[in-house]
Amino acid sequence: MTTVTVLGSGVMATAMSWPLRDNGHEVRLVGTHLDREIIDSIKETGVHPNLDLKVPDGVRAYQLEDAEEAFEGAEVAMSGVNSFGVHWAGDQLARLLKPGMMVIAVTKGMEADENGDLHILPDVLASKVPEGLREQVSWSAIVGPAIAGEVAVRHETCVVFTGLEADVLEKLSAIFRTDYYHVWISTDFVGCEVCAATKNCYAFGGGFMEGLLDREGKTEAKYRRYNYGAALFGQATRELSQWMDLLGGDPETPRGLPGVGDMFVTTMGGRNVKAGRFVGAGVPFSEVRDERMKGVTLEGIAAIEVIGGALPKLTERGVVGEEDFPLMRHLHAIVAKDEPVNMPWEKFFGGEPVTREG
């Protein structure tokens, strides 16, 4: 039996309780300062209010002030915060981690520094932990297509545990693996993390096809815009490969669960797709953010701001070509400059030939 302490009690972090408890491990769920009501609810009724499910028997819930107790004797520390909370989580882990612990993160995103260089979030998380301790724990992450609620109702899910140390990944995956939660491992840490962050951006575009139908009064029309969505999916897959080239990931990584697999699941629905649908329908993004979806956490949009925002700097430095990443650049223009959806088809797939006869 392994003790797994989870920092953050959002839906994804909490969903991990199911495979862990099914394997007989001890699960300690620690809420952040934003999770007080979730922890109260689990303590009182066992129900996670956002998942709308009773957590497995035996899961122990802790408010943040009891975090030290929760980390006592834990072998695995899971960072379950979202991308907005990574610095905060790093600060917490700096005081809570003990040498020998295995850290595993579920957060998807990237950060950019002022010259446009991009950093994967496990590195950002680790950077907050003092040298000395930092090297005495291991750093891993979970990527791949996993809608939290589906894991929690034990629907088959296939994910990848990634990090630099294969032996650690083998240990961790053995702790989580069940008949419905299937785990592969990959030491392409950069490639897996970059796929996880960038596919979140491209999924925003997954909402455009429905939005365009809304705009044209064709919401219920027989002929949809799947050709449009498929072309975006193809170009997004091409750009995932380009990100691998640029940031040093394995070219195979986008072709499996961390890339096209996760992009598929994220395109099937969720908040980013909903935001994309509004924009496709003609609503300026600033209005989506400030009115239509006010207060809703949009991690995909945040990722577009970071990653798409880094592209002009990388282009200026000559690190990427002006014609590279046309879809990401358009997504960024929509989010950052309120531009309407207007696909630069002619730039896709290396450039459409311009000849036309007729």
Next chain:
Amino acid sequence: MTTVTVLGSGVMATAMSWPLRDNGHEVRLVGTHLDREIIDSIKETGVHPNLDLKVPDGVRAYQLEDAEEAFEGAEVAMSGVNSFGVHWAGDQLARLLKPGMMVIAVTKGMEADENGDLHILPDVLASKVPEGLREQVSWSAIVGPAIAGEVAVRHETCVVFTGLEADVLEKLSAIFRTDYYHVWISTDFVGCEVCAATKNCYAFGGGFMEGLLDREGKTEAKYRRYNYGAALFGQATRELSQWMDLLGGDPETPRGLPGVGDMFVTTMGGRNVKAGRFVGAGVPFSEVRDERMKGVTLEGIAAIEVIGGALPKLTERGVVGEEDFPLMRHLHAIVAKDEPVNMPWEKFFGGEPVTREG
């Protein structure tokens, strides 16, 4: 102005009339012996009954007995039959083609010979045309995500024209290209055709996720099975790459429109997905074929029978490994042996590690 004569008046072939007529070309639509009522309808009312749309002004419709007249002076001959009609179409082209014509096919599928070797359909089509004439015409094909009705209502569509002769592809694409019908070209003829055929197989699996929910009485449940569908999509993408290795396609081809793009659109709906949903719900495939969907043309299923059926022969000959193509093998077992849906997850992505702790 170019004269384009189309053999077969199904939805895909007919949909090509929109970009062609928008570019001012002459379009002559020749029905097969199965298309008599379609041609009658177009002649009488202009409406294509299966598309449920009036074809563009100026499209000329011909019954099969007037095919010679329709081919007179044509520069482009489009083969618009489905995969079941390729031999028939080849026989017709043998009598109708003239030296110098450019043939372009929209059919998706493959054929296998008795030892399991697979052949792309343009080669099968060409093989029916006598030597001498065969070399005096060019052979090309259209691949990529294009639902016919969406092209016909001028929704943006991105496709690839493929063949061995780049100059022919440039000419053809210039004839078809419009503001909504975007055309790239690829000389990876084998890779493009193999993607087109195999993605049709994998799309059958796209119906399983909904079917499994039906079986469990969760048709309207909050938590779906998108994780399941995404894992299949990831494994299918991996297998597309393996097909390239096996049959000599470019490894880049599955990553764009002909591969993941087309697989995405085919997974969004259609007859193969509907058949997959029945099977996911627990209906033996033979019952789907003989009762639930009796008389419905299922090209994806036919492709599974051909391609999945070739795998045991290729394995026996040592051309592919026993552990390769686990998803295609399972799809074939479902179709050919009435096996229930039961994903061999442990064989996916090169094999899931077996360690489990708990």
